[in-house]
Amino acid sequence: MPIFTSGFLTAGTDVPSRYPTIGKITKYDDRLDSVLDTSSKIEVIASGFDWTEGPAWNRDGGYLVFSDIPRNVVMKWSESEGLSEYLRPSGYTGRVDYGGEPGSNGLLFDNQGRLTLCEHGDRRVAVLTQDGGKRTLADNYKGMRFNSPNDLCYHENGNLYFTDPIYGLPKRQNDPRREMDFCGVYLLRPSGEVVLLTKEFSRPNGIGLSPDGETLYVAQSDGRAPIWKSFPVMRDGTLGEGKVFFDASTYKGDGVGMPDGMAIDVEGNIWATGPAGVYVFTPQGELLGRIEPGEHASNCAWGDDGSTLYMTVDMYVCRIRTKAKGLGF
Numbered sequence: 001m002p003i004f005t006s007g008f009l010t011a012g013t014d015v016p017s018r019y020p021t022i023g024k025i026t027k028y029d030d031r032l033d034s035v036l037d038t039s040s041k042i043e044v045i046a047s048g049f050d051w052t053e054g055p056a057w058n059r060d061g062g063y064l065v066f067s068d069i070p071r072n073v074v075m076k077w078s079e080s081e082g083l084s085e086y087l088r089p090s091g092y093t094g095r096v097d098y099g100g101e102p103g104s105n106g107l108l109f110d111n112q113g114r115l116t117l118c119e120h121g122d123r124r125v126a127v128l129t130q131d132g133g134k135r136t137l138a139d140n141y142k143g144m145r146f147n148s149p150n151d152l153c154y155h156e157n158g159n160l161y162f163t164d165p166i167y168g169l170p171k172r173q174n175d176p177r178r179e180m181d182f183c184g185v186y187l188l189r190p191s192g193e194v195v196l197l198t199k200e201f202s203r204p205n206g207i208g209l210s211p212d213g214e215t216l217y218v219a220q221s222d223g224r225a226p227i228w229k230s231f232p233v234m235r236d237g238t239l240g241e242g243k244v245f246f247d248a249s250t251y252k253g254d255g256v257g258m259p260d261g262m263a264i265d266v267e268g269n270i271w272a273t274g275p276a277g278v279y280v281f282t283p284q285g286e287l288l289g290r291i292e293p294g295e296h297a298s299n300c301a302w303g304d305d306g307s308t309l310y311m312t313v314d315m316y317v318c319r320i321r322t323k324a325k326g327l328g329f
Helices: 030-034 249-254
Strands: 024-027 042-047 052-058 063-068 073-078 082-087 104-109 115-119 124-128 134-138 152-154 160-164 184-188 194-198 204-209 215-220 227-232 243-247 262-264 270-274 277-281 287-292 297-303 308-313 316-321
Touching: 024 030, 030 287, 042 073, 052 115, 052 297, 052 308, 052 316, 063 104, 063 308, 104 152, 115 152, 134 184, 152 204, 160 204, 184 204, 204 262, 204 270, 215 262, 215 270, 243 277, 270 297, 277 297
Parallel strands: 052 104, 262 297
Antiparallel strands: 024 287, 042 316, 052 063, 063 073, 073 082, 104 115, 115 124, 124 134, 152 160, 160 184, 184 194, 204 215, 215 227, 227 243, 262 270, 270 277, 277 287, 297 308, 308 316
16 A cells, blocks of 8 residues: 555646646655655646657657557647647558557657657558658568557667557457467567567567666556566577566556556666556566556656656646656666
């Protein structure tokens, strides 16, 4: 049970911000105080979307991008310019109807500043080139098309890890267009080789790497087994035997959501969306606290100077100031 819960804040609360605030912060361990102040406000910086996902911060431009999956668009937000459309279509370029989630999901800027996208409808991982157009990085494994790439992370050596559940297929596991009978976690090498790392997950989703690149975390969004697993990363980029990092089964009744997207800080703490909000874990899998916006949190990413956590929360995009520093800052 939590040992402390901050007061619930509602939109319009009198706080020193021009943005409305929502939600609360629940502390499970006093060590949370070193990375997050329980009085910090969850600000709603943009709203009115269908389903937000995949936040990614562009450090050179000082702006956030995120997916609105049903609308097949990537949006852009900055403190100075507000909200604008960044890319449409974002994840599906076909002509026939492709269900309710055709757009891009996970987004990430690579070390060249190019936007990398997990695309549901086009069933690929692609990169938006600097001089126009997209380049397909991977769209199949051994000739079989992916289901719907979901989330991704880069290793400093250039290896790209990504998950491939069935959420973007119009009929999901029963879709006749499905070419694989499993949901995989993959490695895409800089050479273009695609390696299946594991197919043990029923619904692999969020993915992230430890600061030293030696541990890979994978979330499973399955109500029958809502877990996060950790895997040692071998010298060749493949994975050793995994173990359950945290089991959220006993937290399912706390609120909406399943284990989903995540962000890692420089100390190796994992900030991961799950039932009722964003969980803050130590590298050992100890739960320190939870950011609870009161709506379905899907993903999160570091931005600004690296201490602001941006969160996609159903129809909202939110942020909260922390005492942590995100990887890459």
